[in-house]
Amino acid sequence: MKKIILLPAFLLLLAFMLLYTSASAAAACTIELDGHAMDGQYRAVIREGTAYLPIRAAADRYGGRLTWDNGTRTARWTTEGLTLVARDGTCYIEANGRALYAAQGIFVADGRLMIPSRLLARAMGGEAAWEGKTRKVTIRAGAASIQDGGSHYDADALWWLSRIISAESRGEPMSGQIAVGNVVLNRVADPDFPNTIYGVIFDRKHGVQFEPVLNGTIYAEPTAEAVLAAKLCLEGVDISRGSMYFYDPVKAQSSWIGENCTYVMTIGVHRFYI
DSSP, rough: OOOHHHHHHHHHHHHHHHHHHHHHHHHEEEEEETTTOTTTTOEEEEEOOOOOOOOHHHHHHHSEEEEEEETTEEEEEEEETTEEEEEEOOOOEETEEEEOOOOTTEEEEETTEEEEEEHHHHHTTOEEEEEHHHHHHHEEESSSOOOOOHHOOOHHHHHHHHHHHHHHHTTTTTTHHHHHHHHHHHHHTTTTSSSHHHHTTTOOOBBSSSSHHSSSSGGSSOOOOHHHHHHHTTTTTTOOOTTOOOOOETTTOOOOOHSSSOOOEETEEEEEEO
């Protein structure tokens, strides 16, 4: 009697395992780097519509040196003309001193650090493509890697934007720091405000606009995170939804923004308005 009861259960379990294996195989994503199909140990991962691949696959294909710091969970890949740094849990990679935004984040899967395929391609000056029918990520490297940050960023813009971000949002999440930088750049683009970052920060048309200008913290050395946030803003990352103002309702000495502007969102301690 026991065998009669257990057999159907065993058959059901076997059927489930076969279906699961089949589904997993169908969901597998392969990688091709400059015409070379990577070994089966390397698989791409799709997260919220973005194709990721292990940074190890790139290092094995293109050579160079790849190191891993287990304390900071940071990978550093150095090859000819390119230094790429990626850290688990962040929303960016660094390539030749540039900050490239990863909206779905950097993460570890199956023991490997995963980075967006399009960012890897951009860092190598190339292109990435996704073939839906074959579930394959294809990357073609360019003739030269991405331009280095020292040449790409306007030094004055980076100097002042990183300082206002640091002074206004030190300790805030990266998204909050980016949004603060976005507000400054939104004002630069608006005809009602000065057309430079420096001009916006020190604008006194309707009184001092930013408290760090009053208390002098605008001149303090910016945090490393603030510099990264400034670079991301200068790369075109914009999460502000058009915000032109922000303030901390706990510390603010005036409620003018909240009473006269349209609320957009809250990130950390700051409320953002149009």
